[in-house]
Amino acid sequence: MFLGRAALRSSTRALHTVTLFPGDGIGPQISESVKNIFAAAEVPIQWEERQVYPILEPNGKTRIPEDAVESIFKNKIGLKGPMRTAIGKGHVSLNLTIRRTFGLYANVRPAKSVPGVITPYSAEGVDCVIMRENTEGEYSGIEHTVVPGVVQSVKLITREASRNVAEYAFQYAKDHGRKNIVALHKANIMKMSDGMFLEQCREVAAKYPEISYKEMYLDSACLKIVSDPSKFDVMVMPNLYGDIFSDLTAGLIGGLGLAPSGNMGKDGIAIYEAVHGTADDLVEQNKGNPTALLMSALMMLRHMGLKTHADKIEGAVLETLKERKFVTGDIGGTATNPEYAAEICRKIKG
Amino acid sequence: MLRHITKPALSVGRAAVSTAAAPRTKYGGKTTVTLIPGDGVGPELAESVTTIFKEMAVPVEFEMIDLNREQLKDEGAFDYAIKSLKRNGVGLKGVINRSADFRHHNVEFRGNLDVYANVVRCMSFEGIKTHHTGIDLIAIRENTEGEYSCLEHESVPGVVESLKIITREKSMRIAKFAFDYAREHNRKKVTCIHKANIMKQSDGLFKACCKEVSEDYPMIKYEEQIVDNTCQQLVINPQQFDVMVMPNLYGNLVSNLAAGLVGGAGVVPSKSYGENIAVFEPGARHTWMEMKGMYVANPSAMVLSGAFMLKHLQLHEAGDVLIKAVNNVINKRSCLTIDLGGNASTHDMTNTILSEVDALS
Numbered sequence: 085m086f087l088g089r090a091a092l093r094s095s096t097r098a099l100h101t102v103t104l105f106p107g108d109g110i111g112p113q114i115s116e117s118v119k120n121i122f123a124a125a126e127v128p129i130q131w132e133e134r135q136v137y138p139i140l141e142p143n144g145k146t147r148i149p150e151d152a153v154e155s156i157f158k159n160k161i162g163l164k165g166p167m168r169t170a171i172g173k174g175h176v177s178l179n180l181t182i183r184r185t186f187g188l189y190a191n192v193r194p195a196k197s198v199p200g201v202i203t204p205y206s207a208e209g210v211d212c213v214i215m216r217e218n219t220e221g222e223y224s225g226i227e228h229t230v231v232p233g234v235v236q237s238v239k240l241i242t243r244e245a246s247r248n249v250a251e252y253a254f255q256y257a258k259d260h261g262r263k264n265i266v267a268l269h270k271a272n273i274m275k276m277s278d279g280m281f282l283e284q285c286r287e288v289a290a291k292y293p294e295i296s297y298k299e300m301y302l303d304s305a306c307l308k309i310v311s312d313p314s315k316f317d318v319m320v321m322p323n324l325y326g327d328i329f330s331d332l333t334a335g336l337i338g339g340l341g342l343a344p345s346g347n348m349g350k351d352g353i354a355i356y357e358a359v360h361g362t363a364d365d366l367v368e369q370n371k372g373n374p375t376a377l378l379m380s381a382l383m384m385l386r387h388m389g390l391k392t393h394a395d396k397i398e399g400a401v402l403e404t405l406k407e408r409k410f411v412t413g414d415i416g417g418t419a420t421n422p423e424y425a426a427e428i429c430r431k432i433k434g
Numbered sequence: 435m436l437r438h439i440t441k442p443a444l445s446v447g448r449a450a451v452s453t454a455a456a457p458r459t460k461y462g463g464k465t466t467v468t469l470i471p472g473d474g475v476g477p478e479l480a481e482s483v484t485t486i487f488k489e490m491a492v493p494v495e496f497e498m499i500d501l502n503r504e505q506l507k508d509e510g511a512f513d514y515a516i517k518s519l520k521r522n523g524v525g526l527k528g529v530i531n532r533s534a535d536f537r538h539h540n541v542e543f544r545g546n547l548d549v550y551a552n553v554v555r556c557m558s559f560e561g562i563k564t565h566h567t568g569i570d571l572i573a574i575r576e577n578t579e580g581e582y583s584c585l586e587h588e589s590v591p592g593v594v595e596s597l598k599i600i601t602r603e604k605s606m607r608i609a610k611f612a613f614d615y616a617r618e619h620n621r622k623k624v625t626c627i628h629k630a631n632i633m634k635q636s637d638g639l640f641k642a643c644c645k646e647v648s649e650d651y652p653m654i655k656y657e658e659q660i661v662d663n664t665c666q667q668l669v670i671n672p673q674q675f676d677v678m679v680m681p682n683l684y685g686n687l688v689s690n691l692a693a694g695l696v697g698g699a700g701v702v703p704s705k706s707y708g709e710n711i712a713v714f715e716p717g718a719r720h721t722w723m724e725m726k727g728m729y730v731a732n733p734s735a736m737v738l739s740g741a742f743m744l745k746h747l748q749l750h751e752a753g754d755v756l757i758k759a760v761n762n763v764i765n766k767r768s769c770l771t772i773d774l775g776g777n778a779s780t781h782d783m784t785n786t787i788l789s790e791v792d793a794l795s
Contacts, residue, residue: 233602
């Protein structure tokens, strides 16, 4: 089954090897910034870079390159940049393939208001975490045309996958001192599937009496969170809802350019990623925002027990964002990716 | 294969369904409409509408069908409600709470009557303090298929399959409805909301149908947007949206989100259309069971829905006065129910609306 928060080699002097998938578009550029910033903070990490691209097998399945797979299985921890997903083409999304390859069953997306990035929601402050089931649901990829003009798409919910994400959610809440979990669902409409998901959440909730557990209709949650996001803490939900809702919460804090995320897999595998797209139009001028990838990398550091380094870097990032002198275009500035990163490095070195 | 061999003939000039219906048959000068208060605070909201209509001497007779969870145990009650709506062709409705044991009535209701187009207009109110201003979007939701097909089964223990159905016929129909609605209401842009990057065949079909229909309306701008991005955009820059057309589930989420942006479930009305039927109900459908019987709910959404119903019945004078009255009360902050930051009761709001109607007449 899965391991809880991995307590890796805690000595900060030993070098940890971490897999890095730079990805496409601005991916390689923002990865470069992360590497530079980590070097400035003297983080005891060495990067093992691997390229990821889809390989279509004769049996119709898609896989990723062997060396990329091996690297993750060996290192357990990885950081991933944005990857291109083609709309409507014949092959499975690369992000989905990665999830399946490593059994990434829980997607964790914190959304916390960033000082210096003012949104209409900054005043009341957002500080919530979405736990999204990451392997099944509406993303099963099982669709077929029943007769011309009639398409059936299958949403799959299993007891096991629902259980896994519920367990992770409650353990995460406990480890991070979060007091409330709400399961978001549409069990009024999808009685059996979402019903099964809720059943697993309830069973796990019973094991964590110190954490308050509630259920809320997804549409109610959408209505309420845009009125008062401060009332939301940890939320757990199936795949599609998680995808939609976490983009919503990212919007509340300033957009996908700032939103970190982590994916938990079997056997202690944890892959952190920026959830935004490849932003191909920003590549030429190197104007992508590395914050999301950087914040994801900090989630990774904390997972690895390297909290001091994470805090140091985070402090420098928040300071830079607050000053707004060297910030990227998506949050209203004019700096390029390397200029922003350089400022963060300057602040780290003090 | 997404296209039929012959493209169905779409007449651009004639709307798929007339949102401006001919006056219904009247008896004794009054039109009969079905009223289904539903569960939770529904009956209190319905009471507000009946009170206002009575005071305004509106020539509408309500055929009240008290369809709450208790009534539904008798299947005849539900079927009677359907017959009534078929007969009257117009209805005002609250939400029927889903009971664990029974069929999903709200969904069946819409399926049975083929009330396929749900229209929720979310417009910012001057008098409600919200995180965004200047919003005026129309969410048009296909309301009979998609994720709400209610076809689920447990194939093996611990594995449940839930089917989402998308058909070309219904997708074309809602797309045409959306474009006709946009044209009729002088709207400039229609955005198709989908997740075709993941659900390539189902949402792909929906998207293709919207694109196909858009070609018959060159004066209206057409765009496509992935639903998760839409939710993000709605909280960052909701002013960019005009008319949005989408399948069932996304429609549910987007209309609730947008309703939350402009003031909540208490102030946003909706209209739903089928071939020969129109149903009016609050835009964000929630029963608010916890507050049942307390008379704290804001009846504005329900009253506005009633006002739109009056307009549908060609009772424009009454409808317009009522719409103006409710908007004035909200914008002038003359009465603040809990959702608007005060502690006025449902009755207080009803009375304030009536005073405003008097002042305007």
